[in-house]
Structure formats: structure tokens, C-alpha cells
Amino acid sequence: MKNPNMSLPLAPVRCDDKRDEQHHKSAWFQFIKSVATFKGDLTSLTAPPFLLAPQSIVEYSTYWAEHPSLLVSPAKEKSAEKRALKVLQWFLSTLKHQHASKDDNGRRKKMKPLNPFLGEIFLGKWQDNAGTTNLVTEQVSHHPPATAFRIWNDTHGVKLEGHVIPKAYFSSTINIERKGYSILHVDKYDEDYHITMPKVHLEGIVTFQIAPELSGMSYIRSSSGYTSRINYSSKGWVKGKSNSFTATLYADHHENDPLYVLEGQWNDSYVIKNGKGEVLDTVNLASLQRTPLQVAPVESQHPLESRRAWKHVVDAINANDVFAVGHEKSKIENAQRALRRQEKDAGEIWSRRYFTRAEKDPVAEKLSVTSKAGAAEGQDAMIWKFDDEKYKRTMEYQHSGIKSPTHSRFDSGIGIIEIETIG
Template sequence: MTEEGEIRRHLVLIKPVSLEDEKDSEQTASSVIRRVFSLFKNVRLGSDLANLQVPPQLSQPKSQLQCYAEMIYSFGGKDLLGECSRRDSPIERLKSVVTWNISKLRPVLFGSPYNPILGETHHVSNGHINVLIEQVSHHPPVSALHATHAKENIDVAWVQYFSPKFRGAYVEIEVKGKRVMKLHSRKETYHMEQPRLILRFPGPGGYWDGKTKLKCPETGLAADLHLNSGSFMERFRGNNRSLKGKIYESSSGNMLYEIFGHWDRTVMAKNLKTGEVEVIYDAQETITGLKPPIVKNLEEVMESESALVWGEVSEGIMKKDWERAGKAKRLVEEKQRESLEQREASGEPWVPKHFSVVKDGKDWECSPLQPTVPRAPLVITKAQGEIVNRFQDSKT
């Protein structure tokens, strides 16, 4: 098989998680409980789970990098990122930033994505939006993301790392790192926070929870959002995933809008001066029927691309060939260990290709090396199937 054919055979692109996927999940409560308890039976309360080894049977067929990047490049309906700059007034732009942040909340299905290897990347374009994410540290796991909107001159930069803790009845994942959006044509900067993730037992999936803040120093406007995962009975009744908050002037605390609703349904904003209520977010329009990327230019796909690095593992998981998936996963991890040993032997430090990285105590600072993200070889188009394993050799 030629080198190009080998790449095609192992490049596996998976559909992003959509709202409807929860109902179609194959996981039953009983099977989830058995598999989760088998994983955590030897884990102590309060333990850090960042380096927990997850077997293929408990894995999703995609890397954590893909899960992060999908929050930006995968959407239906309006281009909500572009809307952030298109609005004329500062308050309307802040409302749009709030809406875009809500759109990044996605259902969390049972199963752990792969822990990205050092230097792994994911590069995808959707319309005017280009997204590039790189794993800049493996221990601890740290990801740096850069997204740009070519038409509206928007820049989004994240550095993301997490601290998962086992709490007995649930796993609490605190998502850390700076998130900044710059609307260059408006000369505005927005600082954003991420809610924590709660994985409760029994039952598959997880829930976003906690308080987050968005603020724009240039306009003096800010927003507070509070996500509530709910009690067991509230989740049973479908009353979980509620969201409430406010938009206000930072200096005076004067409230301008009240925010309320459910992030998996609709979210409303009430103008406290006029009493007018408007729908600012509709999950049905934004996060249903999401499509996977397809390959537009195979020659430009980087060797570090997530869909290529983990392709063999993903194929095994999708076919429920656990032996094949486990063997492929071990090969990826062994290759990473060998690379680490070689660097240690030579005394040559690893340097990210797309970001400059500085660690300040427990915090990480990551800055893109290029001002804009180039067009990606993997793209989102309108006419795509639900799961694309476009180049798999059906005879193998």
C-alpha cells in the first residue's frame, strides 16, 4: 500500500456530539454502572484522575483535542461567533458573546476521550472559522487553542487544563486556563470562564455546573452565568441543565438584562428597563444534526492530526474489536514514551510548533505563534454523513 493509501486508511473522522445523541446512546444504566465501578474500585476519594488509564471499552473514539475544538467549529444554524462582531452596540455584542459561550456547552456522553499525546494537533475549518489546537504538555495535560474568523476579524485563544477529582458518588472536573476573545474591528477584548463538569453515578454522561463570568474591560460590561446540574430528582424530571444569570455594568453593578432558561433547550434575555423578553439561544438550531469534518486536502494533513494519530484505535472501538483497539492504543502510548526517553537522553527539550508556552507556578500562558489560523485540510461542509471514515479500506 502506498504512503498516501496508508494515511487514508487510518484517518478516521468522527461525528461531533449532537443534542440527539443522548437519546440514541447505546449505554444502559446497568452496563455503565458495572463498567464505571470496575474502573474506580481501587481509586481513593479525592484522588487526582488526570493520569488515570482508561481502557478502550470506556473510551470515546476521539481525542480530547477534538472535543475541545468541536465547541467552536461544529455548529448548525447561524454563525454565532461572527455575530459577536457584527452587532452595532456594545450591549448587543456582549449578549452575542454570552450566546456564543452558551453554544459551546454540549452534551457529555459516557466514555472518556483519549488523553492527547504531546504535540498532537487538530486543525479544522468551517466557513470563515479556522481552528487549530495543540497539546503543549502531557504531564499535566495542557491544550492550547487558536481560532480566527477571517471575515469578521475575530481572534479566540484558549489554554485549557483540568483537575479531575474522585468524590465517591461523582467525579468533579474543574476546567482551568485563560480564554480570550478579541473583536479586532471593534477593539474589544472579552475574558471568559468555563464551568466545571460533574460526572455522577449512576447513569451515563455528565453535567455542566457552576458559575462563570464574562467581561469586557473596554466597554465596562460583564455577565455572570450560573449553570445548575440539578439533583437526581431534577435530572429525572428533566429540570436539570438550567441556566440563569445577568448582564450588568461592571463599575456600578447596574443590571441591564436577566438571563434564564436551559442550555439544551432555549435561553432568554429580559431587558430590565423595557421588560422585553427575547430568545437569545436555541439549542435545537445550534447543536443538532452536527456533521463531522471531511478531508479536503490530504497532502496538508499533519502527521500529528488527532484523527490520524488515533485512527486505528477509533476503528477498533467503533467495530467493538477491543483487542485491536487496545493494541493500537498501547502502540500510540509506547511511541510517546520512546520519544520522551530519546529527548531525555539527548537533553533536548520539546518545543510546541504552534504556540509559545510559559508556565507560571500552577498557571499556564500560551500564545499563538501566528496572527491567524490558516485554512485547514479538514473542513465542515453541508452534505456529509453522520460518521465519516472516508478513506478506510473496506477490504481490511
């Protein structure tokens, strides 16, 4: 089902960074004005094309495992206390590049990643001294937006599973809360770690030097009886440094008697102290070498895979072709709306490819840290669990080349196709 107008030739409109800097600033402040008066979740608000990053939010799950050796390191540690410390150190290693305001080349990042469509997937793997670490991500909900992922390493018996439900609002600046949680499981010790994420707010919106900053608290609580509490703080008016944190690791019910205290900057370095305040180690996060993620070539990816689906939009973003960005993005959004209407008319519900919605999560219920308000940290109305049977069946079908003529799927934003590999 194609829109005949989509084939019309379009003259590209190019943007020169210097020439259009003032125009971008003007458009940015107009956008902030609309944000300040917008009622509801800001994730549904359309951002100006020049703010769009050339990747979808589904790719953000890769930040969890850029250092596979740190992810699997708890499996090699006999002491439960030190395993909890290793989990905390791995978690801190995931924050730098996820929230960095500049890329590896020192260029300022675009602020707004692409909003995933329902059913969008992102698959990949890391291969290094830790063996093979696999990644499966799926956009399991669009309203509200929810991204679920599973990362696992069979060699070391470690798996990480979680879902993120972001909600953005305006209060002096743009703030993002990330509901949902992750569970890290270590097979060797049958041990679980319940992990929540900090809040994010944008600094520099007046000066147009936009940078994410973390705030509030997040927790990592283990089934072995240890909890890490991380406090985040930004630069104050008088003193302090940006991107600062203080993390305390303590045995449950002994919060005022920490075993370790880690403090520093999550984008630079930090020190590890014991409970007596003695420095045990200094960790330079900037020196950590990331293992590159391996993904299939775009042309051989599934139509629902993020980089294939958004290819034309990303190409336009990288070419600074503002008109093409809006045009290609609208094609995807319109195709999605058409598919949702078809499902509604047919009384159907989109079938998730790798995840299944659950009513309860006993591990999360047991390990969640309860806030002063009485709510469990990271909990939300939606719980999404990786479905091993779905994954196994999908892999078997793909290996056999089995097709389904009845399961309509979205095809790269161009239209709706009738045949694709079963999921």
C-alpha cells in the same frame, strides 16, 4: 523504531452490547472503586476500553465555533452593551453539544475521550455565510495536560484563542475543573472578552446512566466594561431541571443592577429578560443548525494530526473490539514514552508547533474576575499563546514541501520517524 511483537496477528475480541451489559456494569463499578481511592489527577488514570470515546480531547475545541455566524455576530453590532449580549449568547450556544450525554442519533455517548499525546494537533475550518473560520489546536503539555487553540475569521476580524488545563478528582462523583481561559478579540472595536469555563461533574454513576452536568460559575468580562456571570445548577431533590443556568449581564461595578438576565437550560432553550424582568426573546438552542467542520482526508493528514494518529484506536472502538482498543492505544503510549526518553537523554525539549509558552498575558490580567479567595478566575501557572510567526513559517514550509531530516516526530503510534515536514 518498531516493536517486533506489533506485527503478530491478533484475533479480535468482539463485544455485543446486550450480552456484555452486565460485564460493563461490573467493570464500571470496579473502575469507580479505583477512582474513589486514587490520589492525584484522574486524567492520568486509565479507563476501561468500553468507556473510551472515538475522539481525542483536542477535537473539543471545535465546539467553540459550530455556529460561526454567532461567533462573528459581535463584529456587526455597534452597541457595546449589545455586543456583550451577543458574546454571551454565542458562548451559551457552545455548551449543548460539548456536554451532551447522547449523540445526534440519540445514542448514549462514551464517557472518556482519548487523552492527547504531546504535540498532537487538530486542524480544520468551517465555511458558510460567515465566510471561512479556521481552527488550529495543539496539545502543548502532557503533564499536566494542556490543550491550546486558535479560531479566527478574517472576513469579520474575529479571533478566539485559549488553553484548557483540565483536572479531575473524585468527591462523591467524578468532578472536572477546567483551568485556563479564552480571549475573544473583535478587531473592529479593538475589544477583548475574557472567558472562563464551568466545572463539570458526572451524574448517574450508580445507575450507569452517565451524564455530564455543569456547576458553579463562569464569567465573560469585556474590555468595554461589561461582565456576564453564569450560574449553573442541576436538578434538585425537590424541584428544578437538569442543565439549568441563570446568566446576568451587567455594567462593571453594577452587579446588582443587571441589564439582561438569561435563564433556562443550556441544552434546550432559554429566555432573555431586561433588567425589569420583561421577556425580550426566547432562544431555542436545539433548533440551531451546526456548520460541519471540514478536515483533510485522514490519508493526507500530518502524522501528528489527531484522526490519523488515533485511526486504528478509533476503528477498534467503533468495531467494539476491546482487545484491539487496548493494543493500539498501548502502541501510541509506548511510542510516546520512548520519544520522551530520547529527548531526556539528548537534553532536548519538545518544540511546540503553533504555540509558545508565555510568562504573562496583560489582557487576562486586566480582565480576569477575581474570586472571593483572591485568585483570578481561570488562571493557572501555564499560559500558552498562538505564535503567528510559527504558523506562518509552518504554512510556508508545507507549501514548499521543505523537509527536516533532524526533527524526529511521532508517527501515528506505530513508531518514531526521522523525516517529516518542518513545524
